[in-house]
Amino acid sequence: MDQVKRICILGGGTAGWMTAAALSNKFKGLGFEITLIESNEIGTVGVGEATLPHIRFFNSALGLDEKFVMKSTNATFKLGIEFCDWGKIGDSYIHPFGDYGLPMPDTEFHQLWLREKAERGAPRLDEYSYSVMAAEKGKFHFPGDDTTQIGSNFGYAYQFDSSLYAKLLRSYSENNHVRRIEGKVVETHLNAESGYVKSLSLENGAQIEADIFVDCSGFRGVLIEQALETGYEDWSRWLPCNRAYAVQSESRGELLPYTRATARKAGWQWRIPLQHRTGNGHVYCSDFISDEDALHQLMSTLEGPALTDPKKLFFKTGRRNAFWSKNVVAIGLSAGFLEPLESTSIHLIQEGITNLVELFPSGEIDEYDIREYNDRMELNFDRVRDFLLLHYVATQRDDSEMWRYFRNLELPESLTEKMEAWQKRGYVIPYEHGVFLPPSWISVMLGQNLEPKSFDQRVNKIPQEELSNLLRSIHTQTHQKIHQAPAHAAFLAEYVKGVHVAQDNAAGS
Ligand SMILES: Cc1cc2nc3c(=O)[nH]c(=O)nc-3n(C[C@H](O)[C@H](O)[C@H](O)COP(=O)(O)OP(=O)(O)OC[C@H]3O[C@@H](n4cnc5c(N)ncnc54)[C@H](O)[C@@H]3O)c2cc1C
Structure with missing residues (x-):
């Protein structure tokens, strides 16, 4: 294979559109062809609302205006995470995105x-x-x-509607000439000699060829696992939670500038305040609680009436044995999953993208770049x-x-x-x-x-x-x-006041 110029991203969730937005920005004008395939029928995981401060650098590298992003995604500011009942029942503390005290000359504060x-x-x-x-x-x-x-000496992140964020990045990417194809991949064709992915067949018969594939297909890992059989390192013995229920509810009380994670008997529960609603979920281990009791735990502790039906999610904590294998790079849930206790998944997507851009092949795909990429991502996950x-x-x-x-x-x-x-x-x-x-x-x-x-x-x-x-x-x-x-709610209202957002990316969806 010669110069890698045709990039195919499989998946249009947060990972897929973040990748498309970043690559179309970084490689603009360099003659790359970027295609993203997504399937409305399969849909996205539909959760992931709390972020880490690094996302601000991702957005600003794309040239996105913060006020616009916040208005478009119904975002609130996030100063950290409150942990309740973790050390002992009744305890509470905040993990802040910032330093304690001030920098000292010889040692830490x-x-x-x-x-x-x-x-x-x-x-x-x-x-x-x-x-x-x-x-x-x-x-x-x-x-x-x-x-x-x-x-x-502190940072801040956002709590936002991730489906609206993906929508915003989709229009950004399409404006940057990313070609979007709606359809389901039903078959992956490998090169018989190299084992590289050659093309993907869609349900409607279309064939998509590319030089490099970014697998953003979620837990399925359509390319990295189903096609290349890369293998998964299972970390369930350390992090045994394997299921979650997620539900949105009406906001109640003050608009808090932080996420809350409350420890429960068989897992923990999140509360994420957005401008227009609250995101809630109960992450639990099925060895220690029944689904019925886990659901009851969540629904009986909502602060306001539920706005959606609870959604049940299954996962296995761990990571792929390799994140980049042959000409496939897995980013997002296809790369691995760590429970959302510290809001790290979107950050790991960002890390994957940053490393891919840095190590992107200038000529043929190189084993050294693959090894370096995998080493860095392994460290991040570990x-x-x-x-x-x-x-x-x-x-x-x-x-x-x-x-x-x-x-x-x-x-x-x-x-x-x-x-x-x-x-x-x-x-x-x-x-x-x-x-x-x-x-x-x-x-x-x-x-x-x-x-x-x-x-x-x-x-x-x-x-x-x-x-x-x-x-x-x-x-x-x-x-x-x-x-x-100022109070968070007043500061936020003033900050996004008068920002115009197009109707199809409007708040409230
Ligand atoms: C319970 C829970 C809570 C979470 N909370 C947070 C949080 O607070 N903060 C955070 O940072 N992260 C969180 N995450 C993780 C976060 O949701 C994901 O990292 C993020 O949404 C990225 O998902 P994704 O794009 O990799 O996969 P998905 O959203 O599943 O997208 C997969 C895409 O691939 C497409 N696809 C799949 N197969 C095919 C096929 N055969 N053909 C065509 N298209 C296909 C789908 O249509 C879809 O577009 C949470 C995850 C879970 C499970």
């Missing part, structure tokens, strides 16, 4: 706080986090430019897995069969090391790759009562009075800034 707490007592670490405090008070404003200042598992094992809960199951579980070594380093002296082993930075780990470990025994000795260089004054000053400044910030 939380180390100063550990010493102060040990020697004189101190308020919660959360009280020094602008984003936790803003979330708790239901406030929002944009971070300032100087990240050494309180009120600037690290998300560890972070999710932390929520289930850093806990004192043993009130149900599921929580007792985690008590006896052998953990991945990478997670054990991370937890041990933290418990010894509050150290979070940093990663070169991987989405969650030390503040995220700190929030979950402290939030779930995993306290370090000691702290970084360099903190002892600071005279005690100076340390106490510094902490007091940061605490006061944080609270003053929060006091001045």
Whole structure:
């Protein structure tokens, strides 16, 4: 094969249209032909409303205006995730998209706080986090430019209607000359010699040829699995939840700038506030609860009347043995699935796209690029897995069969090391790759009562009075800034006021 110029994306869910939008933007004017095939009859998974801050960079790289995206997708701002009942029943903490305190010259801020707490007592670490405090008070404003200042060292994401997001990216892609074909792929033809995918046959008899295929066909993995039989690494022993019910309900109460994840006896429940409705779901493990009870758990705890029938979803946690195999790259649910506890799926789609663009073949498809791509994506998946598992094992809960199951579980070594380093002296082993930075780990470990025994000795260089004054000053400044910030709902309404959105991409669908 010569130069890779014909790209075929199979699937028109969030993964497919994100891929189409990014490739059509990055390769504009370079003579690529991009085709996307989707089947209305099969449809999309239809969930996935909470995101991570990185999506803002994805949108801005496409040149999309934030106000327009938010209005088009009924989005709200998201400062983090509130975890209820995870450490113990009755506990609650927020995992913020931001730092604690301020950057310190020698060590991290939380180390100063550990010493102060040990020697004189101190308020919660959360009280020094602008984003936790803003979330708790239901406030929002944009971070300032100087990240050494309180009120600037945080990020934010969105909670949005992902089907409207895919719709928006579809019109963006079509304007960038992506050819969309509606139809069902019924057969995949392989090159007898190389094993590469040569073409796809649609139900109506049409044949689609391409040089490279991006498999965004969802859990089916039509190309990566059904055609190439790449295999799946099953992580159910670590993350045993395998089903979910999802339902939309009328909004009630204040419009909160965060997602909520409440631990339950056999899984956990999400609550995602959008401008016009609330998304809800119960993720559970079928070994520990019946479908009927799982559904009852969800429906009996909705804050407002249901707007849709509950949708049941099945999944197996894990990832493909290879994300890129021959001339097929799997992005989205076809690449693997990790439960949505930390809203990581759309982020992993973004990672897949970024790495594909970076490693896109200049001539023939190259084994080195494939290996590099797979190594990077493996690391991303493995690290998300560890972070999710932390929520289930850093806990004192043993009130149900599921929580007792985690008590006896052998953990991945990478997670054990991370937890041990933290418990010894509050150290979070940093990663070169991987989405969650030390503040995220700190929030979950402290939030779930995993306290370090000691702290970084360099903190002892600071005279005690100076340390106490510094902490007091940061605490006061944080609270003053929060006091001045507007309420999230008012800020959002003002921000998207007057933004025009075409009727077919209108809010409220
Ligand atoms: C319970 C649950 C909750 C989730 N919550 C979140 C969240 O809060 N945040 C987050 O980031 N992610 C979340 N996710 C993940 C998120 O939903 C997905 O990552 C995202 O929607 C991408 O899905 P996809 O595009 O890969 O697959 P899909 O949406 O399933 O799309 C697959 C596409 O392939 C097409 N297709 C399949 N087979 C064929 C064929 N033979 N011929 C033609 N077309 C075909 C379909 O028509 C469709 O267009 C959640 C997932 C689940 C299960």
